[in-house]
Amino acid sequence: MSLAGDLSDAIDPTRLMTSAGLQPDPWQVEFLRSTAPRYLLLCARQVGKSTVTAALASHVAIYHPNSLVLTLAPSMQQSFEIFRKINSFYHEAETPELDAQSARRIELPNGSRIISLSGNAVTVRGFSAPRLVIVDEAAFADDELFAAVSPMLAGGGRLILLSSPNGKAGFFYEQWANGGAAWARTRVTAEMSSRIPAEFLAVERATKPDRDFRREYLCEFVDVDEQYFGSDLLLRAFESPVEPLFSRPFTWRAPAERVA
Ligand SMILES: Nc1ncnc2c1ncn2[C@@H]1O[C@H](COP(=O)(O)OP(=O)(O)OP(=O)(O)O)[C@@H](O)[C@H]1O
Ligand SMILES: [Mg+2]
Incomplete structure (x- = not known):
């Protein structure tokens, strides 16, 4: 590989x-070339969000010696998905076994480490100063996880949250809807992916409940099933000003007291 090629690889993670x-x-x-310190990827199923974040994780570990990259997800199985993809970028044949801390890790010759954990606030607290933290399926993770993660970023680490949507609650939803300029945001629906055939989507639309289709493929935060009234409706009920029925206090009188 030429020096120019090496330099391009170092600068451009898309390579x-x-x-x-x-x-x-x-x-x-756009995602790979962004340097935003906090990034929300709201994506439909199977559009390639785990793959692209695995590429970013690999790039950070390779080109920033001695860096720590953490990949988290609500379950170890989900966290392992990104880890497996990172591993495939290195063309490694063997997958590291779980270690004593229930983590999987790759250590690079340049001193960088990539560690995969289940999204558990207690295990996360054991690590310091990561250069990059990735939370997959973030809309399904406990809020305590994010409370444990954000202080770790004080040294300038980046935080990437990726997920398909869940209900209108939780850290991921709140940051997407109300987190303001602190976050870069990208929304990727299934219709934007050339790898998801239109015919497949048509069958899914016809056979799935509407709310499931909108959530899985159109990236809509749909309220959870058991909630009979939607969150928006409940919020408006509490917020909307109700005109008083009477302008003065109303005193009720028994019929006998009323003047005929
Ligand atoms: N740019 C790309 N070109 C070709 N294939 C891709 C690309 N990006 C992702 N893929 C492939 O698309 C498939 C889905 O990718 P990935 O698992 O990253 O999606 P996801 O959005 O994380 O899915 P899920 O919602 O199931 O977690 C994988 O087989 C992956 O290799
Ligand atoms: Mg995924």
Whole structure:
């Protein structure tokens, strides 16, 4: 590899995907080239969010010696998905076993470490000064996890949350809806992905309940099933000013007291 090629690889994380035979989608390019310290990826199922964040994690670990990269998800199984993809970027044949801390880790010759954990606030607290923290399926993670993670970023680490939507509650939803300029945001619906055929989506639309289709493929935060009244409706009920029926206090009188 030429020096120019090495430099391009170091500067441009998209080259990690192309060298693995994947042509990044426009939104993946935009994400990989962003330097935003906090990033929310709200994505439909199967559009490539775990793949692109795995590419970013690999790039950070390779080109920033001695860096710590943490990948988290609500369950170990989900966390392992990104880890497996990171592993495939290195073309490693063997998958590291779980260690004593129930973590999986890759240590690079340059001193960088990539560690995969289940989204458990207690285990996360054991690590300090990560350069990058990735939370997959973030809309399904406990709020305590985010409370444990954000102080770790005081040294300048980046935080990437990726997820398909869940109900209108929780840290991921709150930051997406009300988190303001602190976050860069990208929303990727299934219709934006060339790898999800229109015919497949048509069948899914016809066979799934409407709210499930909107949540899984259109990235809509749909209220959870058991909630009979939607969150928006409940909020408006509490917020909307109700005109008083009487302008003066009303005193009730028994019929006998009333003047005929
Ligand atoms: N740019 C790309 N070019 C070709 N294939 C891609 C690209 N990005 C992702 N893929 C492939 O698409 C499939 C889904 O990718 P990935 O698992 O990253 O999606 P996801 O959004 O995380 O899905 P899920 O919602 O199931 O977690 C994988 O087989 C992956 O290799
Ligand atoms: Mg995924």
